[in-house]
Amino acid sequence: MQDTELLRSIHSIWINRTTLTFARAPNVREDFRNQLDHFFDMLEQALDTGDSGWLDPLLENWATSLTETDLEGKHSNLLALLREIETISTQTAREMLTSEQALELVCSLIPHFSYCYEKAAFAEMNVRVSHVTTQLEETRQSLERLDRSKSDFIAVAAHELKTPLTLVEGYAAMLKDVSSSRSLTPYESSLLDGISTGTRRLKGIIDDMIDVSLLDNNLLSLNFQPVWINRLLNVIQHEVQPHIQDRKQNLVINRFPGDDLLTFGDPERLLQVIRNVITNAVKYTPDGGTITIDGRQLPGFTEIIVSDTGIGIAAEDQVLIFDKFARLGNSDLHSSSKTKFKGGGPGLGLHIARGIVESHGGAIWVESPGFDEKDCPGSTFHILIPARSEPPDEKLARLLAPLTQAH
Ligand code: ADP
Secondary structure (H helix, E strand, O other), X not given: OOHHHHXXXXXXXHHHHHHHXXXXXXXXXXXXXXXXXXXXXXXXXXXXXXXXXXXXXXXXXXXXXXXXXXXXXXXXXHHHHHHHHHHXXXXXXXXXXXXXXXXXXXXXXXXXXXXXXXXXXXXXXXXXXXXXXXXXXXXXXXXXXXXXXXXXXXXXXXXXXXXXXXXXXXXXXXXXXXXXXXXXXXXXXXXXXXXXXXXXXXXHHHHHHHHHHHHHOOOOOOOOEEEEHHHHHXXXXXXXXXXXXXXXXXXXXXXXXXXXXXXXXXXXXXXXXXXXXXXXXXHOOOOXXXXXXXXXXXXXXXXXXXXXXXXXXXXXXXXXXXXOOOOOOOOOOEOOOOOOOOEOOOOOHHHHHHHHHHHOOOEEEEEOOOOOOOOOOOOEEEEEEEOOOOOOOHHHHHHOHHXXXXX
């Protein structure tokens, strides 16, 4: 007997067994039986012509009809199905044919089943890849929506908070004026100071929130003006000195070649960057520690280097800290404060600093041997600012030409 005849002779038993094995529920049995019939026909064609390709459309169809649950599982359901079909074929052949006929049929079927495995694995892999790609795209879109609504919320909340805060600030200032005409008790003065400090801090946080939403929406506009790095550092030194004294720290500002060269940038925004980095250095360095500001001139850039003798930053966090709302798991932070040791903040300072520096065409990064609150390995922040001999805006360049030519 020919192979195809041998195969046909086991057809009805093979179909019944396979259907009962896979489709126990009567309502799906009929449909499954039809599918198996089709598989059987194609297998017969393959056996007859020696071309396993007859099975392709069916295998692809089976792969694409895998359900979501099938695709989420680790194991290949299609391969398991084919393996079971092959086992039932071998068993049925052994039971219904002579040993010789069974051996002949099984040997002829082996290359076709091998082909089916290969084809099914490939088709299933393609379906799984496109399923995962769709899932990834959906996740990306929902994350994008979430990020947008977070950023919208920040913008709205910040603007809504600003109005009443300005009122509180105004009334507090008026109260101070009124009370200056009478002598206040120390307790009354401390209450007034408390209101001023609180509103100042709240204003700082709201301004940061507004900056984050400007950066998120690419709306941060820079006001390019002549800038001298040494002058910016002088301003900052003056600003942070009280906090440095408070914390019994040392602030060392080293002059470096080129720190007095004129460049163009937004001085207020650059001050904000340096202020955020130095305030962090004060905050994350124990009392008595040292903060050093150094720098150097590189081709096309000025590099400002701020190092501290503080608690340091773990390698895995050195990129994360520039993300918004970055609060590191290892930092056991205290109440919100600008300069107290490890005083927690909202985690926006470095994100804003990076946004400003990058808007200038520069870069900011940190280096640290790691996080260690006992040994305090310290951190070093690098701020790279492009050296510009003229502002990017042509009109402003013409206006300021006499100044730039003088240098
Ligand atoms: P925060 O408002 O929390 O200070 P930042 O964006 O300024 O937000 O800083 C993010 C995080 O980076 C901080 O919470 C802190 O864990 C870490 N960090 C920043 N600067 C330093 C530093 N000089 N030393 C150690 N850790 C730092």
